[in-house]
Amino acid sequence: MTEGTHLASVLIFLDCLLDTRLATLAVIDDALARRALLGNYHQREEDVFDGIEPETFRRLYRERDINTLRHATITTLTTLLADFTRTLAGIVGSRPWLDGARLLVNTWPYRIDAATLEALQAAITYWCRGHMPVEMVSHTPAQLTPLVVKASFDMLFMYDYEEWLDMHEQAFHRTSLADINVVVPALYFNHRPDEATLQKFVHDGSHPFAAMTILTSAFVGLELIDVRYFSIAQPAGRVST
Numbered sequence: 001m002t003e004g005t006h007l008a009s010v011l012i013f014l015d016c017l018l019d020t021r022l023a024t025l026a027v028i029d030d031a032l033a034r035r036a037l038l039g040n041y042h043q044r045e046e047d048v049f050d051g052i053e054p055e056t057f058r059r060l061y062r063e064r065d066i067n068t069l070r071h072a073t074i075t076t077l078t079t080l081l082a083d084f085t086r087t088l089a090g091i092v093g094s095r096p097w098l099d100g101a102r103l104l105v106n107t108w109p110y111r112i113d114a115a116t117l118e119a120l121q122a123a124i125t126y127w128c129r130g131h132m133p134v135e136m137v138s139h140t141p142a143q144l145t146p147l148v149v150k151a152s153f154d155m156l157f158m159y160d161y162e163e164w165l166d167m168h169e170q171a172f173h174r175t176s177l178a179d180i181n182v183v184v185p186a187l188y189f190n191h192r193p194d195e196a197t198l199q200k201f202v203h204d205g206s207h208p209f210a211a212m213t214i215l216t217s218a219f220v221g222l223e224l225i226d227v228r229y230f231s232i233a234q235p236a237g238r239v240s241t
Contacts, residue, residue, distance in 0.1 A: 008092050008101040011139075011149075012157035014110065017081075017124065018072035019232040021047060021159075024061045026071040028052065042228040046188045066110055077157070077229045078127055085131035101132045104153075108138045141167055146175035146220075156182045159230055165220070177220040186224040 014020075022041070026033040029051075036049045047061070048054050085103060092101045105124055107117070117136050125134045141164045149156065158164065161184040165172075228234075 006097065006099040008088070008098055008154045009104055009152060010088070010101065010155045010157070011104045011106055011137075011144075011153045013106045013108070013159060014069075014120075015159045016157045016230055017075055017078045017105070017127075018069060019075050019230070020064055020068050020072050021061065021230075022232050023068045023070075023072035024057065024064055025049060025052070027068055028060065037232070042231050042234065044227055045186070064109065066112060066116075069110060069112075073232045074127075075230050076233045078124075079233050080229070081124070081127040082129040082131065085128040089131045103128060103132055103134045104137050105134060106137055106139050108140050144168075146171045146177050149177055149180060150175055153180065155180065158182065158184055161222070172220065179221060181221045181223055183223045183225060185227040185230045187227055 022033050022036065025036055032049065032051050035051055039050060046054075047057060049057060081103075085101075088101050092098045103124070105121070107120075112120070121134055121136050128134060141160075144164065146168055161182065
């Protein structure tokens with residue numbers, strides 16, 4: 001919580017609300033995006049797609065820009081904003097030391113003009129159904145040090161969390177975010193463990209994602225959820241298999 005404001009603050013990256021992974025593929029070639037959706041896109045365990053080298057995709061994703069946003073569609077997470085913000089507003093309302101809550105949308109790394117920013121804010125406010133105010137901000141991952149996060153936010157949603165963790169590895173030794181929920185996709189970012197390694201985890205009674213949560217629990221409250229929440233929203237009634 002931001003000291004002195006008495007507001008519960010949730011920071012969510014715009015890349016969580018818009019599927020800029022699929023948009024990156026679409027910018028290259030619509031056929032790549034269609035091919036990804038015909039595969040296991042909503043059940044993937046890593047951002048590896050047929051028809052493009054992983055390193056090429058990662059490079060182009062790092063270079064995403066306003067044109068990428070033009071190709072992006074809303075994620076399942078966006079469709080859940082109304083329920084999430086209503087629930088959070090109810091929790092905050094039962095805590096007299098808090099004056100309210102706010103949703104801060106981090107637009108980094110995009111350079112967005114004022115009119116587009118206003119339109120995005122209006123759209124996200126609509127998705128929240130007015131349960132809490134929405135503010136548009138821009139913070140680089142480097143600026144989001146553990147000290148800044150601890151002083152400013154109660155909860156984070158981010159997609160590229162592994163790079164952020166690595167970037168601030170030393171700072172986490174000085175500042176713990178164990179009491180801050182950081183909601184991220186259950187994905188392997190470097191490489192998926194081979195089958196032998198996976199079988200060892202299963203034999204030991206855990207899964208690599210569960211192990212990751214346990215290993216980081218001392219310094220950050222990492223919460224890994226299904227990647228489908230960070231992926232293009234599917235038609236109502238359709239269930240991923």
